[in-house]
Amino acid sequence: MTAHLPVLIVVLPLAAAVIVPLISLASAKAAFAVACLTLAAAAVASCKALSHVLAHGALRYELGGWAPPWGIEYVVDPLSGGVAALIALIAVCVVVYAGPQVNGGSSARGGMFHGLFLLLVTGLLGIVLTGDMFNLYVFLEISSLAAYALLASGGIRGTVATFRYLIVGTIAATFYLLGTGYLYALTGTLNMADMAVRLTAVMDTRAYGVAVVLIVIGLAIKAALFPLHGWLPDAYTYAPAPVTGFIAAVMAKVSAYALFRVLYFVTPAEGASAQALMLLGWVSVIAVLAGSILAMAQQDIRRMLAYSSVGQMGYIVLGFALGTPAALIGSLLHLFGHAVMKGCLFLAVGGIRWRTGIYRISDYAGMGRRMPLTMAAFVVAALAMIGLPPTLGFFSKWYLLSGAVEAGAWLFVIALVLSSLLGIVYFFRVFEFAYLKAPEAGQPTPPRQELPLHMLAPILVLTAAVLVFGLLNQQVVGGIIRHALPGALAP
Amino acid sequence: MSHYPLLAVLVSLLAAGAILLSDRRPNVREAWTFVAAAVKFLLVVSMLPTVLAGGVIEATYAELLPGWSLHLRADLFGLIFALLAAGLWILTSIYSVGYMRAGHYTHQTGYFASFAVCLSATMGIAFAGNLITFFLFYEMLTLATYPLVVHDRTEEAVAAGRKYLAYTLGAGQLLLLAIVAIAVLAPGAAFQPGGFLMGKAPLGVLGLVFVLGLIGVGAKAAIMPLHSWLPAAMVAPTPVSALLHAVAVVKAGTFGCLRLVHYVFGVDLLRAMGADTVLAVAAALTILLASVRALGEQNLKRRLAYSTVSQLSYIVLGAALGSTAAVAGAMFHIVAHGFMKITLFFCAGAIYVKTHKLEIPDLAGLGRQMPITFGAFTLGALGLAGTPLFVGFISKWNLGMGALQSGQAVFLAVFVASGILNFAYFFPIVYTAFFGRPGQAMRFDEVGAALWAPLAATAVVSLILGIYPNAGLQFYHLAWSAAESVMAGAGQALAGGGTP
Structure with missing residues (x-):
């Protein structure tokens, strides 16, 4: 069995x-x-x-x-x-x-x-x-096609946003397929383990370099790494709540996983992949900052969260680029943590829209009283996104920071700290509206409208996970993540 | 393994949950606060004999980071802070109930719940055995205080809340950076009297780490120029200003400052880096400038806020001077200033509840209307100015002695000058209240007992501690023992040549 x-x-x-x-x-x-x-x-x-x-x-x-x-x-x-x-x-x-x-x-x-x-x-x-490299492509397309259909079911604006995503996503998949074709031509194999052995012999060829570039671009588009993120905010904003909750939580993460798998387990450590990682490092610094700044400028809470995701993908790729054990642990822990936190946030925000029709941040006045449990979950997950202890988000940031400090990558350190500060700004803006602003005078106080149990329970489970896995992060790190590091870095 | 420190942290956290659930029944809700305050105080006091006998009470829980667990430990210094906060929470709770009900405030459930969480965080800070535990509770305190600062929900309160968050969370990120760096240099190190960083890295690197960490704790300790959130936060209800801005939050900053200087870096390392002079000068300037600034404030609470800024830097200066008497004085001043300043804030709140006046010229003649309040105010003011027989004198004496022991007599002059300035900005208030000519005749009309009893109690305590500094909870003894252990640790670190 x-x-x-x-x-x-x-x-x-x-x-x-x-x-x-x-x-x-x-x-x-x-x-x-x-x-x-x-x-x-x-x-x-x-x-x-x-x-x-x-x-x-x-x-x-x-x-x-x-x-x-x-x-x-x-x-x-x-x-x-x-x-x-x-x-x-x-x-x-x-x-x-x-x-x-x-x-x-x-x-x-x-x-x-x-x-x-x-x-x-x-x-x-x-x-x-x-x-298998080609099989990965097949599954990439299966997941994408299913995602297009799901995202498009969110009304006319969702359909337009999805059409854009369809075009961009198809281009990304094609990049990946081309890159895989080059590698197949060079090595005659599609099996990842086999390819990893055979690639060392051909790592100086120009074709190998081109293949790495194509694969990295393809997967970076899928992972919505700035500046290839253009499809993401609209797609996330106009889709039905459960769809966004799931896709925002794991879909870009899976592309980041594929990037990690290819760059650390298939291609040789030196040469083109090392250069690609260095470039990705610089790009991800910009992504971390740009995502946070764009998030601050949003009026629609779903778009705010979407741009925040763009920034957070930068965190994950930044750790890959640093490549030290601490940084990779940070990336993988953040891959896990961000999935839980962002899933929780999108489900909460989607639930609020489903219940009250409200999605603009300025309309959130009094939400803390209308939907206290949902908003409490939102607050916990948001604090985790900012990276305050003892949540999961704090510990992934800790590992990323210590990886960056060990490597002496001060620019990365500054970017991580700045991004937390910007996160404080855009999340506390929501808190201020939800808890401190009274609903407009003259309006009757809206009644308590908590979500039904089947919607609330998943949100609360994810919230609890943010806290519990924060306190127990050593079990996750020591028990799973350390064993998941590439061979040379594993204990 | 003893779980007392953890219990002391948890009791008010659990109470916060119970308070939220008793939203609709105010008397039950307040009962939770009092039960938690009493249990917490008893728990903390029960640790006193062991710690006085030279023991530590500690336990480690979940491993948070490699080598760094959630480590709670009651040592001499931590217990000073914990005793102070737990003791004053009881009095503040009585006062809070009287104040919030007399003022017909809304959102009282959130208020009392946040208050309880703040006390949990304060206990956690006091008992933190390593930097990660300290940071965890330090950030928790910031977050739990935010709802209290913005309690009134006015534009002004929201703006003050933003300022508060910008300073404290911003500084918190720098503190985090310093802690990450320390974790890389000395993985898994616990707080250690005399410090543990000597020889771990070149002085330049350690200097940078020190500056980052100092900004981190210095923002809460309101060292100039990181102080401006404190006067702004005076918009909060007065009991909040009293406990959190004279005791818990700002003292957490100075407590962290002492921990950082004497339990992480060590005074010898500080001197090797030259950071002791920098820190001492910054603290001395804060003492003087904030006192001058206090002279110019006409609002009572804002004047008290600047007085706090000034007095907190006594503690920082004592930490920087680094001789036994100076450190003992600094640690004792955490207690002394706590009792004296909370008296003054309680008085300000009582005046506000009764008369809705806080501008100093409007207080004319109120001393005859509210003799208990203004009597207590006078005692507190005398203490803060460092008059003999008051608790403020004990700490100032030790700080002055410490300045001489360190061979830096100029700082003795700073303490003396500050004492004069204290008289200059407090005594016009006392004079106006008792001898000013009011517009109408004044009759005896004191506030309710829930308001005057706590402030009378703290005023009396600051008088008793001034005469018998070891009375009751042995604060003076604790401070001296802690200072001596720090000095002994520093000696060992130096003798060991910095090897771990």
Whole structure:
């Protein structure tokens, strides 16, 4: 059974993605239940695989019995297992939040939503677990296509934003595919482990350099790294709340994961990839600052959070660029932490819009009394984004900072500190409106309108995770992340 | 392992939750505050015998960072601060209930809950055994104080809140940077009397780290030019100003300053870097300039705020002078200033509740209307000016002795000059109140007992501690023992040549 876990994690949601829309024609509730159970099963399977891997070493699965390097291989190592568990667990939270009737639509539309959502999760889990460069492309497209459909379901502006994302995303995927083609031409293999061995012989060729550049650009667009982030704010802003909550939490992270996988596990450490990382470092410094500054300028809270994501992706890539153990731990911890925090924020903000129709920051007056629990969750997650102890966000920032201090990268240090200060500005602006401004005089005081339990519970679970994993971050770092570092840096 | 320090931290945190849940029943809500305050005080006092006997009470919990756990430890110095804050919380709670109800304030649930969280954070700061624990509670204190500063929700309050956050959270980021650097230089080090950084890095690097850390704690300690949030924050309700801006927040800053100087860097390292002179001069200038600034303020609370800025730098100056008497004086002044300044703020609040007057010329003749309040005010003012028989004299005597011991007599002149300035800005108030000619005849009309009893109590305590500095909780003894342990630690660090 354990031997089949790597493929089960991917196949379960894939199968359910086909069945759920059909079931929904009969019963929306049944379809919802199947979707929930499938994702829960995927989450259990990935956690089980992760704990197995941590105890006994990487799990490899040969798809269809074809041995690598010819066949496609699925690999669960501490890195991919950890990210897969994160995706699956957040997916469970989001599907519960979405509930059986998404946006009050018909049951058939609800079924389509759940089907597409399962397909998106399949794609993301596939990207993480595959050990094959081309297979990664396939899953990248599966997840993207599902995401386009989901994002476009948010009304006319969502459709326009998604069309833009479709074009940009397709270009990004093409970049990645071209790069992979070059590498295939150079090495004759698509298996990552095999390619890593063979690339050392050809690392001085110009074609290799071009391949690295193409792959890095493609994945950087997908990860919305400034200045390639243009598609993200609109796409996040106009999509339905559960979709944004999930995509903002994990989708860009998975692209960052792919970047990490390629640059640290496939390409040789010196040469083109080192230069690419150095360049990414400088770009990410700009991303960290630009994202925060743009976030300050927003009136729409969803756009504010979206730009904040652009800045936070900079944090993650910045750690990759520094490359010291502390910095990489910081990046991976932030990859995990930001997924939880940003997921929580978007779900809270989406819930507020769903309940009250409010999405402009200036309309948040009195929200602290109208939806106290949702706003409390928002506050905790926002403090974590700023990086105040003892939240998860503080500890990832700590590792990034200490990595930067160890490396003597003072500009990075300054960028990280400045970004926290800017974060204080844009998040406390929301707090001021929500808690200190009374609703306009003459208006009746709005009643308490807390979210229904199925929406509130996932938000509170994520909030608790922000605090609990903050205090227990050493368990995450020592138990999983240290083992997920590339071979030369692992303990 | 003893969980007393953790319990002392948690009791008011739990109370904050209970207070929020008792939103609709004010009497139950206030009962939680009093229960928590009493339990907290008893917990802290119960640690006193062990610590006086030379022991430490400590425990470590979850490992937060490699080598750095959540480490709570009650040592001599920490216990001084904890005893002070826990003791004054009881009095402030009585006063708060009287003040908030007399003033018909809204949002009282949030007020009392934030107050309880602040006290948790203060205990955490006092008992923090290493820098990461200290930082955790330091930031928690900043956040928990913010709702109190903006309590009135007016434009002015919101602006003051922004200023407060800008200074304290901004400085907090620099402190974080210093702590990261220290973690790289000396991984997993706990606070140690005499410091642990000697010889860990070139002096230039350590100097930079010191400056960053000092700005971090100096903003809360209101060292000039990082002080301007403090007068602005006077817009908060008076009990907040009293406990948080005379005791908890600003004292957390000076406490952190002493911890940083004497438990992280060590006085010898400070002298090697030349930072002791810089710090001493900055503190001396703050003492004098803030006193002069206080002379020019006509609003009572703002005058008190500048007086606080000035008095806090007594503590910083004592830390920088670094001789045994100076350090003991600095530590004792945390207590002395706490009792005296809280008296004055309580008085300001009582005057405001009764008359809605805070401009000093308007106070004419009020001494005859409110003799208890103004009597206490006079005692507090005499103490702050350093008059013998008052608690302020004890700390000032030791600080002056310390200046001579360090061979820097010029700073003795600063203390003397500041004493004169204290008379100059406090006694016009006392004179106006008792001998000024009011517009109408004044009759005895004191505030309610919930307001005058706490301020009379703190005034009497500052008189008793001035005559018997060891009375009750042995503050003076604690301060001297702590100072001696710091000096012994510094001697060892020097003898050991800086090797760990």
